Amino acid sequence: MRDFFKYTFASILGTIVGLGVLGVLSLGGLLIVVGTIATSSKDAGPNVENNSMLVFDLSMNITDSQPTSTTAEALSRTLSEDSEPNTMTLRQVVETIDAAREDDRILGIYLHSTSSSTSNGFATLREVRSALERFQDAGKTIIAYDQDWSEGEYYLASVSDEILLNPLGMIEMNGLSSETTFLTGGLQKYGVGVQVTRVGKYKSAVEPFVLTQSSPESRQQTEKLLSDIWGDFLTTVDRREKISAQQVQQVVNTRGMLMATEAEQQGFVDRLAYFDEVVAQLKELTGQKEEDRTFRQIGLSGYAAVSEDQRATKARSAPQIALVYAEGEIVSGEGGSTQVGGDRLAKQLRDLRRDEDVKAIVLRVNSPGGSATASEVIQREVQLIAESKPIVVSMGNVAASGGYWISSYGSKIFAQPNTITGSIGVFGMLLNIQSLGNKQGINWDVVKTGPYADIDTITRPRTAQEMAIIQQMVDGIYERFLNLIVESRNLPAQKVSEIAQGRVWSGQEAKQLGLVDELGGLNEAILAAAELAELGEDWKVEEYPQTRTFEQILIERLLGSRLKALVPTPEPDPLTAQLQELYEEVSMVKNLNDPFHAYTRLPFTFQIR
Structure with missing residues (x-):
């Protein structure tokens, strides 16, 4: 049927x-x-056979909150018997692995990758790796195979009992880098003027618009952050018996990559094998016959549906822990589906604060920050919640600047050692198109009743007096940010002033500085919330914002727009990918909607590769 x-x-x-x-x-x-x-x-429903392998595609995009599905995607998943979605939430992945650990039908996990790259941050990967370690500690097998191993994939695969590599494959092992795109010359060429205000010598978010290379302070903080994250990578893969951190660093310093035979000789992989040989090995492991098409298996998302059904049997009357996601750029107003709208999130938190069935809240923050005003609106609700019930903050890959602002009043703050956090600073950026317009023969004339009536215009540069006013506002917001940290974290004002300055810290350094309470992931934060609320063992987790069902998505789309073709989007070629990245850099400017032009945000182009 x-x-x-x-x-x-x-x-x-x-x-x-x-x-x-x-x-x-x-x-x-x-x-x-x-x-x-x-x-x-x-x-x-998915069928789980005895002696099955759980198949985990490492190229899967792992997000914090449930992604918004298009109608085409929802229909495609419904119509497909065995296709795996390319996105799952971190909580789904971790809970699915934990459920498989206790399921006698699951023999082990098969790790592989269908893509050459992954966008998952190292804090996310660390949490997934912890789940894999728990799975392995239960006496179950993990086998990993790929044609090529990237560093992010190898970070997970290094936990495996056996790592296999295609005989013509390679392992990337060249360290981490962070590249910044500087737009200053291009803006000047086209006549777009940029004026900035900022507080904090490390607050480098404005640098791509006014400089042509990183400032010494920006380079210093980036080097230290990369060093901390890379240090965690080395410590993690050092647990593999056949290689050491020193050996990995030697490859980084001298080669940058290893071909298959070298990788086997140096212990980075256990064996070289073709895909059919790996399938034959897994057939034998799962008790399949040689003539069978493949080994007995179930995909991660398919098994997730099984484990979710089992968890759904928990009593509806159990006390609730609300898991609230703050993922994306913080903007004023409601915000879009990929943004943290200040008003929208504040209302969600306010409703949960007033809900007597909600005994504790976990705020999962994965945001580089954004609007200072929106951050303050959200922070106030966090503060009010903390006065009436526990609210534990769990920091993901990045919870910095405005992301840290909204976290500061948490009853307890958790971060991974490689979480990007801190960046306590403020900047303002004002664009004008006067020169661009003049080059095209366009001019503007204004009539006003006061000298500052058109201070928000983009048709001319701001005067020195106007810039002084804006700088004064930025200074005041920075002072508010500092006082906020002093009060919420119970730290001396002098210390906060020293560790602020817009500087980015890793999670492990943030803990040493007192900006973070504990090192751990989302699961640890949820358990801490249950403990603070004294819930014992009887409680359930509800996620917010709540995701829409397939039927809700379909009806909404059918009533509002045409159906999209069910054709997967291919990976872009390197040139197209670079152009898309450049477009994303420039388009970030549209998120600058703070009414005071004051922003608490990480550097625009801060990416780690």
Whole structure:
């Protein structure tokens, strides 16, 4: 029955997409068909056979919060029997591995990668690796195979009982880098003026718009941060018996990569093998016959559905811990689906504060910051919650600047050693297009009732007096930021002044400085919240904002827009990827919507590779 609906509806969709209209099929009839498919999909459910391997694609994008699905993506997942989504949440991944650890039907985990790159940060990977270690400690097997191993993938694979590599493969081992794109020359060429205000000698977010290379302070903090994160990498892979941290660093300093035979000789991998040989090994492990097509297996997302169904049996009346996600750029107002809207998140926190069924809150922060005003709006709600019930902060890959602002009043703050945090500083950036317009023969004239009536204009540079006013506001917001940390973290004002200055810290340094309470991941933060709320063993976790069901997504999209073609987007070529990255750098300016033009944000182009 599932196949009938699958292929019939796929045919109908093809016709609809091809004609570009919904009139071919009535909305009611379409929803009935889709509803039947969704129901049959749920009823069928994934099947877990005895002696199965859990298959984990390391190229999967692991996010904090549930990603917003397009209708096409939701339909594609529903119509597909065995396709794996390319995105799961960190909590889903960790809880799925933990569930498999206790499931006698799961023999082990097979790690592999279907892509040459991963966008997952090292703090995320550390938490996943901890789950893999718990799985292995239960006496279960982990086998990893790839054609090439990147450093991020190897960070996870190093936990494996056996690491395999294609005979013509290689291992990337060249260390970490952070490249900044400087737009100053381009802006000047096209006549776009930039004026900045800032507080904190390390607050380098404005540098790509006014300099042509990193300042000494920016380079210093980046070097230290990369050193801390790389140090964690070395310490982690050093646990593998056949290699040492010194050996890894030697490769980094002299080679940057190892071909397959070298990787085997030096102990980075255990054996060289072709894919069919790996499949044969896994067939034998799972008790399959040689003539069988493949080994007995279930994908990570498929098994996640099984473990989620099992957890759903928990009593509805159990006390609730609310897990709230603050992921993305912090902006004033409601914000978009990939942003942290100050008003939207504040309302969510306010509702949870007033909800008597919610006994504790975990605020998961994965944000580089943004609007100072929005950060203050959110922070106030965190402070009010802390006065009435526990609110524990869990920092992800990055919780810096405004991301730290909203975290500071947490009852307890957790971070991973390689979390990027701190960056306690403020800047303002004001663009103008006067020169650009003049070059095209465009001029502006203004009539005003006061000297500062058009201070927000982008058609001219600000005067010295206007810049002084804006700098005064930025100074005041920075002072507020410092006092906030002094009060919330109970630290001496002099110490806060020294560790602020816009400087970025790793999680391990932040703990030493008193900016973070404990080193640990999301799971540790949830357990701490349960302990602070004195909930014992009887409690459940509810995530916010709550995700929409497939049916909700479909109805919303059908009523509001055309269906998109069910065609996966291929990976861009290197030139296109670079142009997309440049576009993203420039488009970040559109998020600068703070009413006071004051921002608590990490450097615009801070990426680690």
